[in-house]
Amino acid sequence: MNVAQVTPVGADPVTPWANDGCSRIPARVYTDPHIYARELERIFYGRHWSYVGLEAEVPDAGSFKRTAIGERSVIMIRNRKGEINVLENRCAHRAMQFCQERSGKVKTLVCPYHQWNYNYDGKLLGVPFQRGVKGQGGMPTDFALEDRSLNKLQVAVRNGIVFASFASDVEPFEAYVGDEVLKYFDRTFDGRKLRVHGYSRQRIPGNWKLMMENIKDPYHPGLLHTWFVTFGLWRADNKSELKMDAEGRHACMISRRSETLDKDVTQGVSSFRENMKLNDMRLLDIVHEPWWGQPTVCMTTIFPSVVLQQQVNSLSTRQIIPVSPDKFDFVWTHFGFEDDDAAMTERRLRQANLFGPAGFVSADDGEVIEFSQDGFRQDPAFETLCELGGTDVGDTDHMVTETLIRGMYRYWRKVMEL
Amino acid sequence: MLPVERRAELLDLYSAYAACLDDGRFGEWPDLFVEDCHYRVVPRENYDHDLPLSTMELHGTGMLRDRVYGVESTLFHAPYYQRHIIGIPRILDYSDDEIAVEANYLVIRTKRDQPSEVFNAGRYLDTVVTTQQGLKFRQKFCVFDSELIPNSLIYPI
Secondary structure, three states, rough: OOHOOOOOOOOOOOOOOOOOOOOEOOOOOHHOOHHHHHHHHHHHHHOOOOOEHHHHHOOOEEEEEEEEEEEEEEEEOOOOOOOOEEEEOOOOOOOOOOOOOOEOOOOEEOOOOOEEOOOOOOOEEEEEOOOOOOOOOOOOOOHHHHHHOEEOOOOEEOOOEEEEEOOOOOHHHHHHOOHHHHHHHHHHHHOEEEEEEEEEEEEHHHHHHHHHHHHOOOOOOHOHHHHHHHHHHHHOOOOEEEEHHHHHHOEEEEEEEOOOHHHHOOOOOOOOOOOOOOOOOHHHHHOOOHHOOOOOOEEEEEEEOEEEEEOOOOEEEEEEEEOOEEEEEEEEEEEEEEEOHHHHHHHHHHHHHHHOOOOOEEEEEEEHHHHHHHHHHHHOOOOOEOOOOOOOOOOOOOOOOOOOHHHHHHHHHHHHHH | OOOOHHHHHHHHHHHHHHHHHOOHHHHHHHHHEEEEEEEEEEHHHHHHOOOOOOOEEEEEEHHHHHHHHHHHOOOOOOOEEEEEEEEEEEEEEEOEEEEEEEEEEEEEEEOOOOOOEEEEEEEEEEEEEEEEOOEEEEEEEEEEEEEEEEEOOOOOO
């Protein structure tokens, strides 16, 4: 290990970058605890919007869901006016994470330690023995309930999807996402009521950014994933587009399934199985839905915390919750629409076999991320090479490029000042 | 009470099931099911809230064979051993040709160069039926408590 490159404890991180570019990413970006601490502060707790959940998960006043932004525990709860609040799960008294259930419905939020009691807006309603007992003890005279609310985050709800931010000066959600990516956000989430189908949770032993990169990397799906290349769901000859916001932090990978095969893209590709036939074709019973338009797949990354998936009839949000520099939790929420008929719901659920921790095309994404992390760990001087399609950043009408990863790192370097 | 002989046959089915997976004889795994079977690996969270999503859900032995092909041929993964510890089956109900069974299970995973670890803990909710080739599963739901899958789940549970 090169000692000169390691950040001393308590100091600001030193840039691990060898140059001004964003196409060669140093291993320490994935392993250094000081860099990770700054990411939490500037990215997850800074002026960014993080995914929290779906409005459909909290249908009534008092319905809540507990989740996390970065390493901070938060509660999404609906108030009596029907609005969504996101409150930090930390009692104003002794910092207790008072909410331990993952979801449910409550009359008020009560911290069991000393029964401090909050309403759905996070306002402190009362504390036991505020005025003492028989003239003894009690809170000081300057104690005021209104000074002791739960930490209330900024909230943006767009067509049923809930985002939150710890920063009071964060830009409006729509400006944050940008027109181009917002168009694809609205393609799936156009205001139709959603129906939650369930959750999958996995802990992936890799840095959180590796998952963002995986869904900004159109190079791998037609190589790593036999199902994608063999059944044409994602292949280099598909008509595709890559689009970013102006900052390069968010992106969409949009593509159209091929019915015909260009032999150039399967020549020598070891994962391609020309004669592979499914015993049960119901796993790929694809029915075109009018709202798709031409594309059959759109994978959207909203930096830093969520992937929005439409891959044929399967829909999910995939939330990234960092746990440490070398670990994150990946939470899948699969959904359909309230007006889906029974056959469509069944179809979405069957196609869910392709995705999630056991998925025919997703299980191996977790595996490759783990082994990349292992590779970073063994040599801090290593840097990755993301120069497919050049070293610049820009939208493309093909998928033979790593431009989206470069876009993210161009932004990352700016916000991290590293 | 379920007659002792049928109970013994049932125990044989569960021990054969564990041995098949733990030996890595995945190609033989579908043979332990009837043709129109229903196999699910499902988080307890979803199961308890009547949410239909499974981690893996296969209908019929054709889909089971497609999964086996995935395991053996298309899914890139680090290899690992599985060791199933299955508790004594609890008979929930039975008739002449069908037994409803619940059984706790624990799957230990051992990856190359790594210590063994608890990989998945849960219970089977099964329907076992009598066939001319002996007892087979018509339904096997693996409802797991484990809140987080340690990265990926490749082999059947």
